[in-house]
Structure formats: C-alpha cells, structure tokens
Amino acid sequence: MPDVVFSVDQAKSMRDQSVPGHNRWHPDVPVAVMVRPGQQIRVECREWTDAQIGNNDSANDVRDVDLTRAHMLSGPIGVEGAEPGDLLVVDILDLGPVQAPQEYGDAPGQGWGYTGIFAKANGGGFLTDYFPDAYKAIWDFAGQVATSRHLPGVRYTGITHPGLFGTAPSAELLDRWNRRERALIDTDPDRVPPLALPPLEQNALGGTASGSEAEAIARDGARTVPARENGGNHDIKNFTRGSRVFYPVHVNDAKLSGGDLHFSQGDGEITFCGAIEMGGFIDFHVDLIKGGMEAYGVTTNPVFMPGNVEPRYSEFMTFIGVSVDRETDENFYLDATVAYRRACLNAVEYLTKFGYSGEQAYLLLGSAPIEGRVSGIVDIPNACCSLYLPTAIFDFDVKPSAAGPAHQDRGQCAVTS
Amino acid sequence: MPDVVFSVDQAKSMRDQSVPGHNRWHPDVPVAVMVRPGQQIRVECREWTDAQIGNNDSANDVRDVDLTRAHMLSGPIGVEGAEPGDLLVVDILDLGPVQAPQEYGDAPGQGWGYTGIFAKANGGGFLTDYFPDAYKAIWDFAGQVATSRHLPGVRYTGITHPGLFGTAPSAELLDRWNRRERALIDTDPDRVPPLALPPLEQNALGGTASGSEAEAIARDGARTVPARENGGNHDIKNFTRGSRVFYPVHVNDAKLSGGDLHFSQGDGEITFCGAIEMGGFIDFHVDLIKGGMEAYGVTTNPVFMPGNVEPRYSEFMTFIGVSVDRETDENFYLDATVAYRRACLNAVEYLTKFGYSGEQAYLLLGSAPIEGRVSGIVDIPNACCSLYLPTAIFDFDVKPSAAGPAHQDRGQCAVTS
Amino acid sequence: MPDVVFSVDQAKSMRDQSVPGHNRWHPDVPVAVMVRPGQQIRVECREWTDAQIGNNDSANDVRDVDLTRAHMLSGPIGVEGAEPGDLLVVDILDLGPVQAPQEYGDAPGQGWGYTGIFAKANGGGFLTDYFPDAYKAIWDFAGQVATSRHLPGVRYTGITHPGLFGTAPSAELLDRWNRRERALIDTDPDRVPPLALPPLEQNALGGTASGSEAEAIARDGARTVPARENGGNHDIKNFTRGSRVFYPVHVNDAKLSGGDLHFSQGDGEITFCGAIEMGGFIDFHVDLIKGGMEAYGVTTNPVFMPGNVEPRYSEFMTFIGVSVDRETDENFYLDATVAYRRACLNAVEYLTKFGYSGEQAYLLLGSAPIEGRVSGIVDIPNACCSLYLPTAIFDFDVKPSAAGPAHQDRGQCAVTS
Amino acid sequence: MPDVVFSVDQAKSMRDQSVPGHNRWHPDVPVAVMVRPGQQIRVECREWTDAQIGNNDSANDVRDVDLTRAHMLSGPIGVEGAEPGDLLVVDILDLGPVQAPQEYGDAPGQGWGYTGIFAKANGGGFLTDYFPDAYKAIWDFAGQVATSRHLPGVRYTGITHPGLFGTAPSAELLDRWNRRERALIDTDPDRVPPLALPPLEQNALGGTASGSEAEAIARDGARTVPARENGGNHDIKNFTRGSRVFYPVHVNDAKLSGGDLHFSQGDGEITFCGAIEMGGFIDFHVDLIKGGMEAYGVTTNPVFMPGNVEPRYSEFMTFIGVSVDRETDENFYLDATVAYRRACLNAVEYLTKFGYSGEQAYLLLGSAPIEGRVSGIVDIPNACCSLYLPTAIFDFDVKPSAAGPAHQDRGQCAVTS
Secondary structure (H helix, E strand, C coil): CCEEEECCCCCCCHHHCCCCCECCECCCCCCCEEECCCCEEEEEECCCCCCCCCCCCECHHHHCCCHHHCCCEEEEEEECCCCCCCEEEEEEEEEEECCCCCCCCCCCCCCEEEEEECCHHHCCCCCCCCCCCCEEEEEEEECCEEEECCCCCECEECCCEEEEEEECCCHHHHHHHHHHHHHHHCCCCCCCCCCCCCCCCCCCCECCCCHHHHHHHHHHCECCCCEECCEECCCCCCCCCCCEEEEECCCCCCCEEEEEEECCCCCECCCEEEEEEECEEEEEEEEEECCHHHHHCCCCCCEEECCCCCCCCCCEEEEEEECECCCCCCECCCCHHHHHHHHHHHHHHHHHCCCCCHHHHHHHHHHCCCEEEEEECCCCCCCEEEEEEEHHHECCCCCCCCCCCCCCCCCCCEECC | CCEEEECCCCCCCHHHCCCCCECCECCCCCCCEEECCCCEEEEEECCCCCCCCCCCCECHHHHCCCHHHCCCEEEEEEECCCCCCCEEEEEEEEEEECCCCCCCCCCCCCCEEEEEECCHHHCCCCCCCCCCCCEEEEEEEECCEEEECCCCCECEECCCEEEEEEECCCHHHHHHHHHHHHHHHCCCCCCCCCCCCCCCCCCCCECCCCHHHHHHHHHHCECCCCEECCEECCCCCCCCCCCEEEEECCCCCCCEEEEEEECCCCCECCCEEEEEECCEEEEEEEEEECCHHHHHCCCCCCEEECCCCCCCCCCEEEEEEECECCCCCCECCCCHHHHHHHHHHHHHHHHHCCCCCHHHHHHHHHHCCCEEEEEECCCCCCCEEEEEEEHHHECCCCCCCCCCCCCCCCCCCEECC | CCEEEECCCCCCCHHHCCCCCECCECCCCCCCEEECCCCEEEEEECCCCCCCCCCCCECHHHHCCCHHHCCCEEEEEEECCCCCCCEEEEEEEEEEECCCCCCCCCCCCCCEEEEEECCHHHCCCCCCCCCCCCEEEEEEEECCEEEECCCCCECEECCCEEEEEEECCCHHHHHHHHHHHHHHHHCCCCCCCCCCCCCCCCCCCECCCCHHHHHHHHHHCECCCCEECCEECCCCCCCCCCCEEEEECCCCCCCEEEEEEECCCCCECCCEEEEEEECEEEEEEEEEECCHHHHHCCCCCCEEECCCCCCCCCCEEEEEEECECCCCCCECCCCHHHHHHHHHHHHHHHHHCCCCCHHHHHHHHHHCCCEEEEEECCCCCCCEEEEEEEHHHECCCCCCCCCCCCCCCCCCCEECC | CCEEEECCCCCCCHHHCCCCCECCECCCCCCCEEECCCCEEEEEECCCCCCCCCCCCECHHHHCCCHHHCCCEEEEEEECCCCCCCEEEEEEEEEEECCCCCCCCCCCCCCEEEEEECCHHHCCCCCCCCCCCCEEEEEEEECCEEEECCCCCECEECCCEEEEEEECCCHHHHHHHHHHHHHHHCCCCCCCCCCCCCCCCCCCCECCCCHHHHHHHHHHCECCCCEECCEECCCCCCCCCCCEEEEECCCCCCCEEEEEEECCCCCECCCEEEEEEECEEEEEEEEEECCHHHHHCCCCCCEEECCCCCCCCCCEEEEEEECECCCCCCECCCCHHHHHHHHHHHHHHHHHCCCCCHHHHHHHHHHCCCEEEEEECCCCCCCEEEEEEEHHHECCCCCCCCCCCCCCCCCCCEECC
16 A cells, blocks of 8 residues: 655646655755655656646647756655665556546546657657657547547557656766766757757756755756666656666665656657656655665666566567668668667658558657667668567558558648647 | 478588579579469578588687678579569568588587677677677577577577578669768778678679679679668568568569578677577568559568567566766767667676676677667657566576675686687 | 446445445346446446455454355446347456545455455365365555465466456346256255355345345345356456457346456466455446347357456466376366366465465465466366466476475465464 | 487388387386486377378368377387486477478378367267267468468467377376276266277287287277376477476386377367377477475376467457356356357357358367466356457457458368268
C-alpha cells in the first residue's frame, strides 16, 4: 500500500500545488519529502508541459507551446541514508493515467492524452526538415488501450512508462553539464532548432526554494530535456511496470524527481512529443545498494531491468535505413541517427500507400510500440538501423502482397489554423 | 525439398569452386543459376573471409586477415521474370552451419565458428579506440547452442541469420554508390581505419566473368562491406529463419547474391567481425511482386518481416548511453552512434566486475543476442540508446544486488603473439 | 471513460448494497442496469465469499466459511437489443483490486488478497485426499506484484482476471442444468465433498427481486460454482486484460453478471480457492454479433481471445503426470484429471525438497501463474498432463543440479487452531 | 559435434538395420551402444509405424496399419555409470527430419510427413465416436514450415519434438505395469478400441536379443503406447530443441531408447496419430545427477525444462469445454478428459463454418501448435478445459466479426476407398 508522498491537483499548475515541483536540475532544489529504503510510495505527476495542450482538433496549442515551463517534475524525493557513490534501486510497481476522483478532466491524463509534432520554429523533432509544421493527435484511453479519432485504423495497448526520472546532480556534475552543452551551442549559436538549451531564468521553478536559493536554481539549473548521467529524460519505452532501475547517487539523499508520464511510445519518440503524453501516478519501491556505483562499475549512466508486462507482438513489418541522405546522396560515416531517420522515412512512405497522410504516419510511429534497433554499426561507411512496426495494431492487413495495398481515406490529424 | 542451386566445397577457396562466387557488387557479374518464382532453393556459402581464420588459440590470423578478399558471396541467382521496379520476395526457410557430409573440418561453419575483434590498423571496429588490437574467440556448436572455451560462463542459442544478401545494383545505382563514397573518403583520405572502401582490383572475383568483363567488375565493382539500396551487408540479427524479405529489383533477373552467415549476433555487430562467423547453407523460397516498389513505396531499402523461431528472453540487464564522450566531456548533438557506443562501453565496464577482461566482454557483446535500441533521438542535445543483455545466457547471477558482483577468474580470449 | 454501472461499498455485504447483486443463476433475476452496445462500463465487485475471510494468520475462517452465500455476483447488466442466438462481445479493458477511495481495508481486494485450501469437510479441493484440512496464505499487493508472508521466496506479477462472468440461462437451459446435476448427485448422494451442489434456498440472493419472484430464484436458481453453457465460473487464468469474450445469449438483454476477481491463479485453481482472491473493479466494452451463435457455431460454450499483457516467462520446471494412482497402482483410462493431479503431486513433492511444507507448495501451485496442459490424451491407457512452473517467480534457484536442492526453513502458512 | 551412435537406413525396416532397434519395453533389451556422461550423440530414428504410411491421397494405409509393429524405437543407449536412483540428464540439442544424403524418399521424414485419424476399429482416437473412419493429411516440409495439400489455408512452423523417449524399466517396474494394465483391461476385455494393450509376441522386436532372451522380451515386454514412470510416449509438444529432461534411472546403464519424432503437434495429439509424423535424427547431450531421484523427489515421472526456440504466437482463438456431454446432457464429475473433448468438438464446429470438413478440422487440431489447458478442475461438478488456436497459422481471418465467417470450399483430406 504505497504512501502518497507527492500529490497533484490536476486543475492547477505545478507552480500552484501545495508542494510545488520543479523544472530545472540543481542540487539545491529542496527535498519535498523524505522516504526510507524499503518504502512503497506513490508520486502524482502533471503532464510535462504543465497541461498547455487541449483535447480539441486544432494543433495551434502545440505550435505555440511555451517550452520554458517544461518539464514539470514531481519531487525531489529524499531517500534516507543515500550518499554519493550509492546506487538508488527503484522498482516501478505501477503507473497510469490520473486516478479517481480526478480521472476525467481537461488536463492530459484525465481520460485522454495526445501526441504532438512540434513546429521546426519551436522545438522541432526528428523529421523536422520533412515536417516543419505543428500537428497533433488526441488519444482516448479505455483501460489498457488507446485509440485516436485522428488516427483511425489503429489501437495500441499501452506500454506505460515515465519519460523522465532522475537523481539530482552534484554541483560539480551540474557545472560539467553546463560547460559541455554551452560548448556545443557555441558551435552554431543561431541554429533553429537550437543544438541545446542553456539555463534560462524565465519560468524556472525550484520547488519550495525561495530567495537567493531560487535565483541560483533559475540561473544555473540545467534544463530537463536531455538524458544525462543522473538519468533524466530517457524516454525509454521499456521503463515500464515491473522495471527495476539503478540510479547513480550524486548528492546526499539522492533527491529523486521525475514525471513526463507516457501511455505509449515508440523507440526514439521521433516526433519530439511523440509519446502519448499524460499526467498520472507512479508507484515506486525504493532501496539502496551502498557503494554500488564502484562495485558494479555503474559510474556514467543508470542501468535497469525492464518490466515483464508489456504486450509482446509476434509479427512485424520492418523498415531498414542506412546512413545515406536519399535526397542529396550524401554518405555519412556510421551515423546511426541518419540511418534511423531513413528507416523512419521509409516507414512513413510505406504507410502513405494505405491512405495515411505523412503527418499521420509520423504521429503513429512516434506513439506506437515500435522498436528501433541499431542493427549494424561497423560496416563502413553505412550504419544500418531497423524499425519494427507490429502488424497487430492495425485493423487492416498492412503486409505487402501481390494484390497491392488497401488504400483508403483515413482522415487527418489535428492541424494548425 | 529445396533444389541445391549453388554448392560449395568447403575445402576450397570460393575462387576455386566449380562455379565460383563473387566479392564485388556489379550488374555484370554473370548469373550463376536461374530459378523461377515459387521455387525452393538451397544456397551453400563460404565464411565471409573465405576461411582465413583457424580453430586455434592465437588471434594472429585475425590481425593479419586480408580484407581485399571479402565478402565471398554465393550467386548471383537469377529469378525468371524479375524486372526493375519489382519486389523480390524471399522467404528464409532454413539456414545453418555446414551440413553432412562436410559437417566437420577446418573451415568456419564445420562444427565451429569464431568472433573476432579486428585491429585498428586493419579494419577496426566500433570500440577500436578502446580496443585497438586483434582478439578472437572460438565457438563450438552443439545443435542450436554455442559455447566458447574463450568465454566461459555463457551459452547462446543461435539466432542464425545471413549477414549479407542483396540484389545486383543497376549501372546507374553502382555509379551513385561509387561517387558518394568517394566523396566521403575525400574528406579524410588518410584516415585509419578508412571512412569507406573504394573499388579495388586486388583479389576481386567476378564469378564466371572473364576477360574485359572481369576487368570491369574488378575496376568498378562496389566493395561489399556496407548495406546499401540493394540490401547488402545488413547484419540484422532478426533476419532469421521464417523471415520474409522484400528486395527492390534494380536489374533484369534480380541477381540475388549473398553469404556471410552468422550463428549468433548482437545488434550492432560491434566488434566488426562480431557475429559468430560461419559457412553453411541457406534455404529460400523466392517469389515476385510485380511493380511492388512503387505500389508499396519500397524505393530506397528492402523491408522485411522477421522470423518467429528465435529464442525469446524475459529478463535483461539494460545499459544506457547518451551522446557525451565520457573521457573528454564533449557533447554530441543527437548522435545515436556515440550514444550506443557509450551504452556498449558501460556494459563492458559492468562485465569486467565479474572477472571478464575488457576484450572478452567486447567479444561477448558482439556475438550474444543483445538488443540495441534507439531509445530517445529528439531530446536535445543527447541521443539515448539502450543495450539489452539477456541474463539467461550466463551461468551465474549477473544482476546487481547488495552482496556485490561474483568476481572470478574467467580466463582470456585468444590474443596475438 | 467507463460509466460506473454497478458500484459496491466494500464495508457492506453484497446483500446490503444500494443495488444488491445475486448469488444464483436464474432468468428472472431483475436487470440491475441497462447498457447499450458500444458502451464502456465499470463494474465493482465483492470478493466471492462476500468477505468472510480476514487478513490474519489463522485458517479458521477458511475452515468455517459459509459457502451457501457464494458467489456474490455483480449484475445483471442488461444489454439493449440482445436476443437469444446473439453473441455478446465483451472486451475486458481493465481490472484490478479495489480502487481509491476504498483501496485499503478489511475486505479482500483492499490492498491484499488470500489463497485458501478448503477443508475436505467443507468444499475440499483438487488434492483434498492428500490435504484434508484448511490452510490459508495472505498476499500483499504492490502494484502488479504480490508477495506473501506465508510463502517466502516467491513473488508473482499478477495475471488479473475474473473467475466468473456469464449470461443468464433461459428457463429451459436452467431446467437442463438442474436435471443433469441432480442425476449426478443421485449417483452418490452422501459423498463428502458432494458431487455437485443443488439449488438451495438458504442465503439465496436474487438481486432486487422480491416476493414470489425472489422465492422462485431461491428455489430453482442454479448454484454458481461450475462453468456451464452461459460461461460461469470458468477460472481461466488467461481471461485477462485485453481479452475479448464471445458469450452465447440465452435471454433477452443477455443479463451479464459476474465477479470472483483474481489477482493471480494457476491453471486448474487447484486448491479450490486457489487464486489470490479479491474484490475490485472490472471495465468492459460491450457489443453484439446478431445471430452469431449459429453463424459461428458457438452454441455450447463461450469462445474468447486472451489478452496480451500478462507476463511471459521463458524458463519453466515442468512436472509430468500420467493417469495412474501411485499409491494403489490403479490404472485409469485416459483420465486427464488423474494425470493432472499426479503432475500436481509431483510438483508438491519436488518443492518440499527446498523446504516448503506440502500445504505451502499446494497454495503456491494454486496461485502462481503455472500452466497446466493436456499433453497426451490418446496413448492408451495413460493420459499425460504437464504442469509448467515458471522459475523466475522464485528468489532462489529451483532447477535441479548436481549440487542438490537448496533446502532451508521456509516457515509455514496459516493453519487452523 | 555429435557422435552418430545409432544409424538408420530409411529404405529398410527397423528390423533389418545393421543394429536393429526394439518395439517393446523390457530391462533385458541389449544395449545397442554405450556412451559416457558429457558426450554429445546423434540418434537416427524411423517413423513410429516403421514407415507403413505412404505419400499419397488414400487413407487406406492408415485404416489398415499394423499396430503390433509400433513404436519402432532406436536404442537402447547405455550410459556409463548410471545406476538406479540416478537422474539421467538429457539435453535435446537438435532434431529434425531425415538429413542428407537420405533427405528425399518414400519414408515419412524424407521431405514429408503425415497426420492420421485412426479408424475406431483399429486404434481410434480422442474423437473416435464422432469420427470413426480413417483419414489422412500429407505435409510437405520447407525448412521450418509445413504445408498440406489436404489442409489448404494453414502453414505451421514446426515445434519439432520426440513423441517417445524413456529409460528401461526394471523387472519389478515392468511387472507392475503389466499387472495394473491387465487389471484395467479385465474391466472391459472386449471393448473396441481396447482399454489398454497387453504384451504381444506378434511382431515383437527386441533389438539384438536372440533365443530365450528375445522370447522373454516378446512375451513380457510392455507395449510402447502410453507414457509411464520411465518417460515413454509422452507426446508433449514442448519437449523441443533446447529442452533438458531429467529421467529416472531404473536399471544399470539407464538404457535410453526412443523415436516417434514429430514435426509439429497440438497439445493432446488428439487424432491419436495426430502429430505430423516423421523419421529423422535427434542430437543429445547426456549427463547424470547421482542419486538425484531421492534428492529432488523425482520418483514417479520425469521432469523437464522446455526449450526456448519454439514459435511464440500472440493471438489465439480459445475454445472452452466443460465436463458435460452435449448430446446426452450427462454431467461428469470434474472430468478433464470430457471437458477437453468438448473444447475440441467446439473448435471443430467453429472451423467447419469456414469451409473445412469436420475431419479436416480434426486433423488440423491434432497437428497445429494448439495449447490445451486444464483451466478449472475444482468447480464441482464441471471441469473446464480450454484450447488455444493461434490465429497466425491461417491465411484468412479466423476471428469472429459482425460480417460473419469467410466460408469457402477448402477441399478434403485423404479418405478411404
């Protein structure tokens, strides 16, 4: 019976909760609650944008989203006895959309979620050069299953998981992050979308910190977008119920924070906001392996054991991509990013033959339980990646045959006005 | 009952077979045998280096391997009625090591196989900056299972698959390949290892071609190392028994060729010669979808449906990597290659805590049925990749616990003298 | 967003709910609520004995349970337009233990559940000749996982499912049931435990029926213990989330009722009360296939498609049994019941070598996600059944080895005083 | 590299091999070859009837088969050091149809196999009261896949396994078998088909035994049809490649024998000859656990761990049966045999709606990789069994829908003239 250690009123901004969360990584964000090893806890979460997106048929809200407010995290949870060098052992016992009595409402996670393609001018995404505008699909939840009026013909069983959890960085680690990301930005400071996001005071939220402490968090706190040494925005779809995660501990009390819950996601989360995004709850069991970082050599990134209750599919359409730009014929050297992008584009092209628009296909690949694999990474000069699309999520036959594809009108996703 | 349409005497070089194979891609390699849609065929194959590697405890042969002879391919198989624009439908009915009466012998695939780490000075591999020397592990086959005297403590059930199959390129496509790869090489022509391999007359083999035809193949034929639009060296571990592959057809008769059979491989084949390499046989059923490239939008790379008889594991240790160089703290922009390399290095570091040498761990990750996934590819600036290592392949407990890792002496792989 | 169409206050008997349920099958139990095809509904349930069992360390409550009150069913749910001959299509969207705000409490399903071995004198079970007394194990729920202080060393991920759902019988069908079961009872009317349970007025509950209608239900209504043509107490562990069930419709409005939710169960539910029993909720989507019974030949029993989110295990210890009584050496003719009993007893004997008591092993096999298969049913004279026990549910190595079993003190389950 | 320790010329009867096999269980069948713990061995096998069935379109051979010759077993294999009380550890490394150079020919296993429904007058089967005549389907093997001209619309990936392997009984154990089976026969000695098969001198084969030894084997040797304490004719479809079996040892040297290889089979092997029957080869690794019977309580039947390379399906049509005879409305008490028969008949009825004849459906259910489960065995008076039919083996949609079943002419199986 988990103890609710961080609660959320879905009708309010994270900023206005009785105990507010935070949206920057910093060692000095005050602990919201202390727990002890062996305890089972429930953490309630807001959707990552703090519920800026609505259950409607316009993508204007996606186009205009204010990313300075993201990600709204619940925590930090302090763990008694945790010290730098330990491994924080976190079992994901359960997670899901918002529960009763808040189960229906206007915030994502209250019976529904969404997948968004961000505009190139505001965040972009993996295929942003091919899809520079904003699009959206709304999903309705029925138990374990999601369907979308914007993507007829598919149903997914959710592989629910948190996009983002992590421990607090030490001051030294935070400094390393800021320096190395600044160095990257400086290589092309005016790029759109940018190469990385530096600390930003605008809309920074530091939990219960106030005064000079809050100012330091706003000034120096790392943005939450990437995954880093503390965990962070992994967006790993197999971080699901039943997983056991081993986080490196960088500060006393570990200070575990997170959120960005997903109802479903494909490997890569390719539309940037590619999962089915939602608020909700997550139940943990927490424990410690004292001195575990050195003992197990887990010194750079967390390790984990994935859960055992995700749906398993037995038939897939697989799309291959290699690290060559088809349009320009430029050949990249063992570049898995280019290869996976090509695999995604090949899948988009294939799905349009069945009547989906390109943006529908892109939304589908972001949110469906696809697998994206690094298949060959040594065969110079071409990296080879492969994308596995489960055929059972479609209510029509998506396999090739001599009869040709069953093309039909499949509507359209939400677009901008 | 498949018809043996390409046979191999494992005691002889591919060059000396009654019908020799080829080791360059070129539209004019003469068809070795014609088959018809609907036919079931068996193709026998040599190990990819033409059996330069021996069943012994020295890695000198790996260090000194002559790569100009690779990959030795069986074929081309001409398919009646195939024309450019069609999809060649290939079912992989069965494949395995060399069969009776040649089942035991000195060539890889005759009861044994090997995994090699190539020296940086001769080919290199995914972690070549960390492991610049040559190493080798020999594997013994017992039915579906492989074990290695050089890697005690692990047993794999093979996910047998061909590393390399493909259709012949058209003259125009070949020309594109040569131009774009030359352009890449020219960006750093003296690099070791090189960025790509240009056409090379030395040791070129053009099947039954002779005279000026053979000379043209040797002069212009594309090297076989990468995957390209025709398929090629995909090294996709799930291209296994039961798979159905749809290859684009670029020339009349399709001209299917291949080889480079693997007993097992992990996603990425990270040691370059990372699979368990072997000669053997492969049984196909071939068919055509006329005009299928345009009908299904399969215009750039093959698509396929993976097989259904590979072993499924239910428990994994998962290693995460992000696109930051740990040693230099350089931050790369959404670079999945760097992220997957970091995940691999994290796994190596972990396994050494149990007593494996780094090179043993590297060999293990190249050949074991690991999954390598592109987990997050949009969270600027860090790509996030994850590596799933099935725990059941170990005969000890490889999971973290408060008791610490069970370190013991696990010997060593074959090294150079 | 399912509509809560049947709600339960877990602090009260089913008899005292605002809309009471029923515990007999009869066509005249009044519809509790009407729903329409296409609707998503939530049904709340009491644990099957109406919460006679407590979260404590004594099995006296199991020994003394009053079975005349079972099973307490929620419903009947009337479906608009349903007529005899139709198939009622029921999707199980979700189910689980009791939800907030009733999630903790004294009734099974409020954060905990139990498994019981019934005394031979009061119900018995599959191995009742070997275990004639009452025993109990209490399970604590943590998200998807159950553990028991009475069964140390095991953890199960729940395959949650309803033990019992079904449509109302027609008057004619009910009459057939009563006649054929009476005929069976008459072959050995004094047997303990009895061969079957005839209608019984004591403690009969007919929903909102009153007066002569309630009397008729009490007098003629079929007991709920067995599975029959209407579905009923199937106790099929794979009737889990994501399942689609096709129930024959025997009366207008179909009148779907059920309950007896299980957190986990092994094939056979061998202790009689062998699942982890709980109250809770179940979410359905309902639909109709008009005339489907004849069209699909589904005229005798329901058919279903199992769900896709149960845990999958990849390693099992398998126990075989054949239809011979080991103690008496009596040989039964192709008797799968005797063969499966032998497989169960063989598994019990094996587990005691690791330190479990026989009754602990029996409780474990009733509730763990074991598979029980009819392996050979034609090889005269011996039926052969097999029992698959997943090894991953144990925190010790349960496989045979030359070293012998790791015997240790594993405590004891709840016993009678 | 397994040593071929028992070889078979598929053109000859088992009786005429250089080292003949045997078709009765008896402790005195002479060891055919000795092996040592740790050895890898290959055993070649004849199809179980000694190849009485032909690759043709008449079921006359099935109708007239001489069962006194069955099962033709390869062995006995003696294992050095094995003594009564040990467990013989047998790993199934590989198995398959007849290999080169005998891969094509007239004996089952030479590129083809068959499934038979035996006539009630000659063996019968699980549904013999419903299908009293003889029928047959011929299967063609293509790598891992079987298809049948007699069963259009289905393709199975084989779950290859041996139907029958076991150790020799001790004299005392053999005596128990003969006594208890005789007692069963005596309860209805004239039954057709018989309740059990007593020892029979006609066509008995005792390996290399001669003279009085051969006479004793013929006179007292147990028939090979059922599974018993030594293993025997288990017909467990999951005894596949990768399995590890632990056989009780009853005599010195263990004396392992077997055969009856199957390309595919459903749980229950319901047509009696319901698998896809073939000759072929099987590769073993053998080992011993000294004193293992007592240490692990494996005193009655073997235990095993199933293999990990069988195909896994993710979607099933499931048929339920309870222990009531639909035609007579007789109610049986917790009779899993009756319940599973009803589930089978329900599946047959369903499949006929798609155009299969009843006997085609019956042949399909015998040979396809169906799962047959003991679902509920305690809910008095009705046992409940369930039959899981994977939908992916059909090339049409076999699920129910509002549109009704896709009925079409699906030909017919081989019948008698």
